[in-house]
Amino acid sequence: MEISFAGLRALVTGAGKGIGRDTVKALRAAGAEVTALSRTAGDLESLARECPGVRTVCVDLSQWDATERALSSVGPVDLLVNNAAVAHLQPLLQVTEEAFDQSFAVNVKSALLVSQIVARQMIARGVSGSIVNVSSQASQCALQDHAVYCATKGALDMLTKVMALELGPKKIRVNSVNPTVVLTDMGRLGWSDPQKAGPMLSRIPLGRFAEVEDVVNGILFLLSDKSAMISGVCLPVDGGFLAC
Secondary structure, X not given: OOOOOOOXXXXXXXXXXXXXXXXXXXXXXXXXXXXXXXXXXXXXXXHXXXXXXXXXXXXXXXXXXXXXXXXXXXXXXXXXXXXXXXXXXXXXXXXXXXXXXXXXXXXXXXXXHHHHHHHHHHHHHOOOEEEEEEOOHHHOOOOOOEHHHHHHHHHHHHHHHHHHHHHHHHOEEEEEEEEOOEOOHHHHHHOOOHHHHHXXXXXXXXXXXXXXXXXXXXXXXXXXXXXXXXXXXEEEEOOOHHHO
C-alpha cells in the first residue's frame, strides 16, 4: 500500500530522536514538507543534515507561552504528530511533584496546546486534516513504577477521543498509536537485560518488542487518506500485549 503526502505540510513534535525522528524522515520520503520540533538543538541540527529540506523549531513544549511563540511562524499544517514525551519512572510512594508536573506538561498539556494551534488554522483554512498522538500500552495496563507515565498516557487517550469528537465535524481526524516497548536506541539500552525484558516479552504473544518502523508505519497509515473513515481510535502496536 503506497502512501503519498505530496503537497502536504506536517509538524512532528519530539522529533530529535527515536520515533519522532524516523517519522520525520518517513514523511519526507513520502513527499511531505516537514517541520521538526524538539527542545534539543543538537538533535535538530543533525536531523537537518541527515534529512535536507526539513524545517526545524527548537522549543521546550512544557512552556506554554514559548510554544505559542515558536509555532506562530510555522505556517499552515495539514498533518500533526504529537510525539513529544518524557518518562519519569518512580514507585508510587516516591513520586515527586516535579516529575508529576513535568510529565503532564509535556505528555498531555503540550499535545493539547499544539493541537489547538494547528486545528484552529486548519479550520480557518477550511481544509481537512489528520492528527496522531503517540500514546502507549501504558495507557491501558498498569505497569510497575509507571504511575505518572500511565496516568499521562491514559489522559492522552481520552484527549484523543474528545478531540476526535469535537474536531470531526470540522473534517479533522484524530487518532493515537499505543506502542509496547519500542527498540529505539534508548529502548535497546533500557531493555537489554534479559531479566528485565523476559517478563515483558512473555506477555507479548508475538514474542518481540516493537521496532521503530512498526510504530512509524502505524502513524503514517493513520495520517493518510487510507484511514479516511478512522477517527477516535487508540491503535495498539504491541504484538497482542493488550489482548491478553
